[in-house]
Amino acid sequence: MFERIAELVIRRSRLVLVVAVVAVALMGVLGAGAFGKLLGGGYDDPSSASSRAAKVIDRKFGGETNLVLLVSATEGRVDGTPAERSGRALVAALKKERHLENVISFWDTSSPDLRSKDGREAVVLAHVKGNDTERDENAKSVIDAYAGPYEDSLTVRAGGGAAVTSEMGSQSAKDLVLAESIAVPLTLVLLLLVFGSAVAALLPLAIGTIAIAGTFAELFLLGSVTDVSVFAVNLTTALGLGLGIDYALLMVSRFREQLATGASVDDAVRRTVSTAGRTVAFSAATVAAALAALLVFPQYFLRSFGYAGVGVVVIAAVSTLFVMPALFVVLGHRVNGGRLPWANRGRSETRAPLWGRLARTVMRRPALTALPVLAVLLLAASPLLGITFGTPDERVLPEDAASRQVSAVLREKFNGSDDAALHVVIDSPVRKSSLGLYASRLSGLKGVVRVESSTGTYAEGQPTATDPGNPALGRPDAQQINVVSTLTPKSDAAQSLVREVRAVAVPAGTQPLVGGVDAVLVDSKHSVGSRLPLAVALVALTTFLLLFLFTGSVVQPLRALLLNMISLGATLGVMTWIFQDGHLSSVLGFTAQPMDVSMTVLMFCIAFGLSMDYEVFVTSRIKELHDQGADNESAVTNGLGHTGRIVTAAACLLAVSFFAFGTAKLSFMQLFGLGSGLAILIDAVAVRGVLVPAAMRLLGRSAWYAPGFLRRFHARFGLSEGGTAPAAASDPLVRGASEVH
Incomplete structure (x- = not known):
């Protein structure tokens, strides 16, 4: 398939570029209307x-x-x-x-x-x-x-x-503009440093632009038929720019490497698409699989990130496989145009001796080098032992936000807040005597200051003599009861009150429903928690299958899943230490509170998908060398030597896109940006640089094990990065594999 893509692009390169320009223009027109279709909210389960x-x-x-x-x-x-x-x-x-x-x-x-x-x-x-x-x-x-x-x-x-x-939506738009104004210029500077060439540095931005424009168009279409959260825009811009750079970086580096061996432009395109193109396709599949797990959740806030995430990954991958090779054909050797003065014309594009030496050191002393890294990551994960969860409220806003200040006054100066009351609804006729008895029972619960109903106001299990009741709370076919407490909204005590209210004996023949902000929190936590095992299982299963098809081994997927879970645990632990426990709150300007349940799940899926992105980058080159006959140590050492620079550069560039959201005024956007950026760096440095070579050394030849029937299955249906074309004798990868030791 990849060979056919290469031939098509070589023959019709200018047509491909014209189609791409027209498509981007159309997507831009559609995408401009996306903001009018997107919604705020979406944190609760509509069936709860x-x-x-x-x-x-x-x-x-x-x-x-x-x-x-x-x-x-x-x-x-x-x-x-x-x-x-x-x-x-x-x-x-x-x-x-x-x-x-x-x-x-x-x-x-x-x-x-x-x-x-x-x-x-x-x-x-x-x-x-x-x-x-x-x-x-x-x-x-x-x-x-x-x-x-x-x-x-x-x-x-x-x-x-x-x-x-309303304030969250306005602040989110401001945060997005600020983040992008920081990320885009800084990314361009880093691209120039990485490539040393102005032309090559601009190519990844082209892919990022296509991915973002295409996903905005997708959000417009989806927003016309279903609920889509406005916060999907933030993920679209960060992930679109980052993945566009990741994939283009891999393709450009491989193309320039092939040109450096003396290959013709057409042959360099063929080799690039059949090798790096395969890596991009499998990488995109793993990232999309992780983000698609968000679709199992009923909250459209989370589903929206699944829509945007899958869309931006697919569009970035498709444009990388078609538009990027077409640009290579048209540019040819001019891809190195605008070379900057400090760029070394003679160096290999991807060979990074430092990474090769690190891999060799780790493989010679796997336990000595890996155990300290594991200890640090496990220590970083330890705050997860005390993690608690919540949903967004006024505390995610800056302290000077008007709605936050109003909430503070209501808690401090008023005898219970009707805004934070529990609303008990009976959607059927009920006798007044039964309703009064029920309201009286509710008023006797700990923390309740009054219960308001159509039959009267109740306190401490008794009706108050001065209030005959609020007729607006009663209908012939329904009743509403307001349970007002002095408990801090969304506190453990407030959530316990929800469960206690739901446990109170109800009037015969009725099924009361309990609503209000605290009930929404309880229901949201249950909704996400009940579906989280399914989401994790889907991510693990699809990742295992994709990596097996890519490597032909059942051990490599298990090794990848284990190491990724360790790095994710460290990331989530650090975020819990910061945002829940309040460390660095004075520096970042947020108020410590329980971890946002939806944002934590989102960060897990994004970080897992992106770590698999780099897993495929590294494993693909190791597998290519292994298939060419290199022994395990040589394949790992040279594979990391050739991909280490790409992974490091890609991780830094992608992390910049996410870290830019650390400037946000909304604390859950800070959590999203800083957590995702940190996960990327931990994975690229600690996992790819140390834990992967250590695991490969300890596993030895068993790293590529698969039962006989699965080997036969892979031989027929699996795909490897090397494709069907043999490596040229002049390929530095082959020479490098034979020169080790």
Whole structure:
């Protein structure tokens, strides 16, 4: 197949480039509309009890409170004459807003729970209408209209889930622009240093551009038919640029290496596609398989990264296999054009003596060199023993974000927050006596300060004498009960309260649904946790099969999986130490909190896929030398000698794309960027440089073992990097293999 691709591109190189330019233009037009299709949110399981509760409340009760306007009196108390007059005017204006419903305020109800303990602040609760995209736009419209000074006696600040999500979306766009403004120029400089040639340095950017434009077009099409998260854009740009560089770097290096042996341009293209092209194809398959595992999760936040990840990998690989060879044919020896003054014209393009010497040292003393590295990685992984998980809330925003400040005031100055209440919904008729008994039981739970229902307000297991109930919480065919507590939202105690509420005896013939922010967290953790074994199993199985087809060995896939899990454990451990335990929080400017469950899963899949990317890079060259007759030590030493420089350069370039997100103001984007970048560097240096040669030395000839029937299967269906063409006698790889020892 790869030989046919090479022949096609050689014969029709200019046509391939014209088609590519037209395709990029069309993809750019489609992709420009992607941002209008992408949604915020998507962290919860739509089939969970909390999601179903929210749907019932939307359908029958006007929606859950997702916007909290904190109103502060400029002077005196909010129930003073000037503030009260302005407050009533504010509420009247809000009730006329077509984007809002269920507007409730202190001035309407005179409820002390909607006024701060010192009387200087009050809240207005509301539900912002619309789906995720519409809700963000509607919330922003309302916030822009009312936030700030109101008349002369009030100041308004916005909080609640809708405000938090809106601010997260705006901040994400700013973070993306900043990250790319850092990553792109720095990447170009590094490409010039790596290639020593302006023309060669620009080729990887061409592949990255195609991958990003194509994936934006894919997101536009998918966003037209299903829910896709706006945060998929961040992965598209980072991974598209990084993988485009990775694959192009491998192809350009191999092409220049072939030209250096005296091969013609056409022969160099054929050899490059049949060797490095195979590596790119298998590498892309392993990365795509890891990211495709995200599709098993019901949260569209995670699924969106699967859509974007698989798309960007496939498009990067296809453009590398077709566009890059076509550029080689057209450019020929001009691929070395614009050579920089410091570039060494006589050096081999990929031979890195340092990596060869390191591999030789490790193979002679495998235990002595590998054990310290293993010890450090295991120590780095140790914080995982205390890992806890959460979902994004206002704490991922900077401390000066308005919605975060509102949440802090609600916790500190109000007697429980209705915004963080648990919402119990009974979607069927229920007798008042049974409803009152049920609400009374709920009010007796530890941490609950009051329970609000249509039959009355309850506290400490008893109805309060002053509140006859809120008629808006009752319908002939449904009832809503609000369980308000003083517990810190998303804390262990708050999550325990969710389970306790769900365990309370319910009215006969009813099936209450429990919703609210804490219930969403409990359900999200269960949803991700229940599907995580399937995702891991799919990643492991597909990786094993692909590496077996690539190497013909059953030991190599197992060795790769084990080493990758060690490096991933170290990465996740370091991220837990930083973002959960709070180390470096003052430097990076974030608030320590439990690890974001969705982002941790995402980082696992991305880091695993990219580590398999470099696994294929290294193993492909080792396998090529092994198939040419080199002994195990020679194949590993020379294989790493020839791929070490590529892996190092590719890892540094890709890490830059991810590390740029360390400048983000959203803490979970910092986690994503720093974690992915660190995983890449750990894998490229510690695993590929030390653990792989040590494992290969300890395994010896058994590293290439496969049962007889699998060897026969591989002989018929497997693919190796060397292809069917024998290596030329002048190929430095062959000479290098025979010169060792």
